[in-house]
Amino acid sequence: MKYKLNNIQIYIESNYEKMSKQAAYLLASQIRLNSQSVLGLATGGTPVGMYKELVRMHKEEGLDFSQVSSFNLDEYCPISRDNPQSYYYYMMDNLFKHINIDTDRINIPNGNVENIEEECKNYENKIIKAGGIDFQVLGIGNNGHIGFNEPDDKFEAFTHLVYLDEGTIEANSRFFDSIDEVPKKAISMGIKTIMLAKKIMLLANGKNKAAIIKKTIFGEITPKVPASILQVHPDVTFVVDEEAASEIIPLLK
Numbered sequence: 001m002k003y004k005l006n007n008i009q010i011y012i013e014s015n016y017e018k019m020s021k022q023a024a025y026l027l028a029s030q031i032r033l034n035s036q037s038v039l040g041l042a043t044g045g046t047p048v049g050m051y052k053e054l055v056r057m058h059k060e061e062g063l064d065f066s067q068v069s070s071f072n073l074d075e076y077c078p079i080s081r082d083n084p085q086s087y088y089y090y091m092m093d094n095l096f097k098h099i100n101i102d103t104d105r106i107n108i109p110n111g112n113v114e115n116i117e118e119e120c121k122n123y124e125n126k127i128i129k130a131g132g133i134d135f136q137v138l139g140i141g142n143n144g145h146i147g148f149n150e151p152d153d154k155f156e157a158f159t160h161l162v163y164l165d166e167g168t169i170e171a172n173s174r175f176f177d178s179i180d181e182v183p184k185k186a187i188s189m190g191i192k193t194i195m196l197a198k199k200i201m202l203l204a205n206g207k208n209k210a211a212i213i214k215k216t217i218f219g220e221i222t223p224k225v226p227a228s229i230l231q232v233h234p235d236v237t238f239v240v241d242e243e244a245a246s247e248i249i250p251l252l253k
């Protein structure tokens with residue numbers, strides 16, 4: 001089912017697999033339309049199925065990534081790239097090593113550098129040099145974070161160092177052996193970096209995302225719910241499953 005609320009498009013799919021396929025289809029359409037697209041990519045549990053479908057499209061349908069560039073939203077800090085919990089490792093494992101993207105065009109913040117400030121500045125400049133992001137994929141934290149932009153009193157504009165919320169550390173501890181192993185910091189694109197993307201697609205699935213999806217689309221625009229800023233983006237698409245959409249479905253009818 002597809003809904004349109006002014007600048008916001010919402011696809012509600014019956015389950016995770018259909019959500020993943022719809023998201024992959026929209027991303028693949030972007031690449032087919034512009035083979036040199038600059039993609040903004042997300043990690044987390046949510047987009048795993050979308051990446052799986054993109055790999056299938058590459059292998060079975062010849063979806064060509066050879067001219068595509070990519071910028072990931074975020075990375076833990078400190079973490080080494082060979083740590084299976086790093087977002088670098090995740091991207092290699094779930095997508096990059098299975099497709100024909102040019103490794104020189106892959107960009108992921110390095111969470112293992114001494115000078116974080118310089119890393120953030122360089123990352124932001126690289127995005128500008130690439131001409132900005134054409135299509136940004138987002139997941140969403142239970143507290144409304146996008147990338148690792150945690151709820152705050154103000155929106156942080158550009159790529160920056162983040163101190164992770166307790167709740168985020170707890171939520172992400174499911175990927176680690178113990179909660180103590182979850183890094184306490186991260187490097188994340190800022191809200192302005194994200195909002196400057198020409199198109200944005202946010203994915204969410206599962207009942208535990210239902211409340212935050214409602215707040216994001218229908219709530220007050222506030223840095224306390226970072227994703228709520230998407231309400232003012234000119235071209236944003238939500239691709240969600242029925243569970244994540246359960247609190248917005250009554251408002252769309």
Ligand code: GLP
Binds near residue numbers: 140
């Ligand atoms: C992580 C990532 C976000 C992601 C979010 C949701 O902490 N930094 O980019 O969107 O949390 O994760 P999940 O998809 O596993 O629910």
